[in-house]
Each structure stands twice: as structure tokens, then as C-alpha cells.
Amino acid sequence: MSQESPTFSPLYRQIKSLILQALESGEWRPGQVIPSEQELATRFSVSQGTVRKAIDEMAAENLLVRKQGKGTYVASHNDPRAMFRFLRLVPMDGDLSHPQSVPLDCWRAKAGQEASRMLGIEQGAPIIILRRLLRFGTKPVVIDEIYLPGEIFQGLSMETLQGWSGSLYSLFETRFGLRMIRAQERIRAVAADRSTGEALKVAEGTPLLSVERVTYTYGDKPVEWRRGLYSTAEHFYLNELS
Amino acid sequence: MSQESPTFSPLYRQIKSLILQALESGEWRPGQVIPSEQELATRFSVSQGTVRKAIDEMAAENLLVRKQGKGTYVASHNDPRAMFRFLRLVPMDGDLSHPQSVPLDCWRAKAGQEASRMLGIEQGAPIIILRRLLRFGTKPVVIDEIYLPGEIFQGLSMETLQGWSGSLYSLFETRFGLRMIRAQERIRAVAADRSTGEALKVAEGTPLLSVERVTYTYGDKPVEWRRGLYSTAEHFYLNELS
DNA sequence: GAGTGGTCTAGACCACCAC
DNA sequence: TGGTGGTCTAGACCACTCC
DSSP states (O other): OOOOTTTOOHHHHHHHHHHHHHTTTTSOOTTTTEOOOOHHHHHHHHHHHHHHHHHHHHHHTSSEETTTTTTEEEOOOOOOOGTTOOOEEEETOOOOOOOOEEEEEEEEEEHHHHHHHHHHHHHTTTEEEEEEEEEEETTTEEEEEEEETTTTTOOHHHHHHHHHHHHHHHHHHHOOOOOOOEEEEEEEEEEEOOOHHHHHTTTTTHHHHHEEEEEEGGGGEEEEEEEEEEEOOOEEEEEEOO | OOOOOOTTOHHHHHHHHHHHHHHHHTTSSSEEOOHHHHHHHHHHOOOHHHHHHHHHHHTTTEEEEEEEEEEEEEETTTGGGGGGTTTTTTEEOOOOOOEEEEEEEEEEEEEOHHHHHHHHHHHTTTEEEEEEEEEEEEEEEEEEEEEEEEETTOOHHHHHHHTSSSSSHHHHHHOOOOOOOEEEEEEEEEEOOHHHHHHHTTTOOOOEEEEEEEEEEEEEEEEEEEEEEEEEEEEEEEEEEE
């Protein structure tokens, strides 16, 4: 009678994927409360404990945020505490103020070989390329070149960017309904070329961090590819290992 | 009647700290099984579920490793799957082979200002300084300078290092009973000086990653400070963000 | 078959929040 | 005061490992 099930999946994982579906479908939007554990338990015909375990995992993955006494919320990049969730750069003097994003350029193009591979789209498909500067106080510290699938980001323009004071991902979430879930960064050291040096106010040839990031939305779908050049004269990239 | 308890700590956290104590005291050694959940529940006079929750957290923190049907084990850097747990450097060609550690120098010194601050010891306290090369295949990729508190690492010498084929942390664990729990890395970009360039076989001035790491054992006690210079010509530092 | 961790349930009570 | 998540318990059963 043993099931011999190589695809065995516990109930709470099935519930988890049902909740995930509801999130993907937009049934509950970022920043909003989702139904209480008891309600979800009734809806899915399982015990509260099973829903609880599903939500536990999703909270650990930063998809949901629990607030005791209030409810469980859909994680949002609009939340001040999560605005620069993926930015690991920290000032050496310990200043905790948020950086400011300054858009430089924004134009349309067709995906080349690299962009198509990174974004999982066809070569020649429309993309949007975006350049921006990140400033801590008055100091320019990062220059980013960002590649986005044109199909998803229709209508993105310099005007859109200039009228936004928060983080890019909060803009993407609010304007394009796109939620960034996780990212992967590949870091190398490179020398500043002349134009980059000018933008970051460092000498040509200065060593910089090259940070290539691919960002994923639901279903592990890549929706952003960017390359950042970080000046580490007064900042460093902080990483916790465990 | 409300408790107004700013120091409220749920039972499972108290159990967790009791298990932590047992780990620290060496009651169970790395790689060994700890008692079953049921046994621990009896020992601490709580339900199995409470022990379970305590162990869940410790497993999430990589302190314990659960193995269904077998038991729960104390995490160990001797475990092949965890040998280079803290090394984020990955070859660009996707080669998965483990790096090899080649000791270069090992000498005794007194802690200067920086080492004493990083290691939380007195200035002038004895330290051991260690230099080593990390090779992927035949390629030299990382050169590390490692500062260790002399008090803990008594007897560490070139002979010790040369007679060891695994990772440094597995040596530390086995020979000095010191378990590395977590670490914090600060990454910057720097230019190779002449001697570093020679060691890594790159031209002087080549941009390198400077990775400063402080490593902690139980009780958040710092026990290692190191600075690594990474050649990123054929490798990159990989970081997962979520 | 015996022992381990893994899942699921049901119920009681606590801590926190809003009204 | 009522609703939410958070803790704790007890018991049943499942999946995995080893003998």
C-alpha cells in the first residue's frame, strides 16, 4: 500500500502554492492584508496549523509579512523598510540615510545576444535601456545600466522616472504591477573608463565593483538585467554569510 | 493583569538557548547526532512540538542539520557539502570542483589597532598571521591574509597547515574545537600591488576584489579577521538576494 | 519492526492591536 | 471587547533509515 510517490508534496506546500497563485493573480495587492489564517483554513478546508506553516515559509521568503495583532500583509517595495532591500552598499562612516536615484537616459532598443539570454526573451525583441545614478547625499556612488523587457514596461519613459521619488522597484510595482521577488548578483572588479569616471567623479582606471544583477518575479521569471558600477572609495558592499 | 514584559521570551526560545548551551559546552560534537526530539522533550519537560520549533530555528541558522529517519546532527565544516560554505567565488565556466588551499606563511605577532578592534582583543595581545593562496585547479585566484587570536590558536604552525587537505574551518574545528557560525564580508575594489600581482599572476594595477571578513563563533564572538584579494578574471563573487 | 524526523489536526491560551 | 497572529500541548499517522 506504500505510495511510492516521487512527487510527494505535503499539504502545506500545496496550500502554499495556492496562496502563491492568489498573489500572482493579483487577488491581494502589495501592501494589503490577506485573509486571516482561520479564513484561509476554511477556504482551503485544512486546519489553521497547516495554513500557518505555509505562511511561515512565505514570510521567510519575504513574500508575506506577518504583523501580530493586525494580520498578514503582501510584501511591497513601497514599504520604507524594504525600499532598497536589494542594495547592499553601505557608507563606511555608518550613515544610514537612503540613497537617491537620478535617471540619466532612457531609450528603446532590440535585445542583443546577452540581453536576450539574461531576460529569457527572443533576440531582437524590444527592450528598454535605462541609465541612472545613485547618490548618497551629494556623492555619486553607483552608475547603473538597466535592461528591461519592452513588452512588460510599455510606456516607461524619462518623464515617468523623473516624477518618482522612491526606489525603482517601488515604481515598477506601482506602475507596472511587477513584483521583484529575488535577485542574483555576480560581482567582479573592473577599471573605470573615462565616462564612468566622470560620472562617479573618480579618475579613469580607478578600480570599481561591477555588479551584474538578474532580478526575478513570480515563477522565477527574469524581468530585469542590470549592471552597476560601484565606487568603493567611501562605501562597501556588505554581505552576511551564514 | 497584563505582564508588561519587555523581556518576554517564548518557551521554545528558552529551549533553544539550552540546546545552544549544550552545543557550546561540547556535550555534542560537530558531525554527531544529538538526542531525539522526544528525548529532549522529556529532558526539558516540554512537548515534542516545542523542542521541534527550537530545532527548526537552529536548522535554519545552519547550527543543526536534520536528517529524516536518522536524527538531528551538529553542523560541521568537515561535512563535504559545507566545506567551503562561506566562499562565494564561482568559476565563470561553471566548473564545480573545490578549490585548494596552499599555505604561504604563518607567523606570530602582536595585535595592532585594527586587529584588536576586529577581534575584540587587547592591543598588543598575541595574534597569529597566516597567508595562503586559494587555487581552482592550477589557477591562483585568491590570496588571503588571516588574523587569529593567539590565545585560541595555540600551536598553529606551517606544519599543521601543510598536513591538512580540507578547508581552513574544518581544520579549526577539528584541531581547535572552534566552530565558525556566521561571518560578515565587506567588499571593495582595489588595484593589485606588485607582490599580489605576482602571486595571482596578474599585472600590477589590475582591479581586484578586496573581501574583508570577520567570522564569529558562538555568542557572536569574533575569532577570525581576514582580508582576501580575489582575481575576477575568470571567477566572480556570487550573491543571492531575497 | 523499531526509531527517527515530518505532517496534520484540534483545542486552549497568550500577546498585540484597533476600536 | 473582539479579532489577529503567536505559543504550547497531545495525539495520530506518514516517510525514511537501519537492522
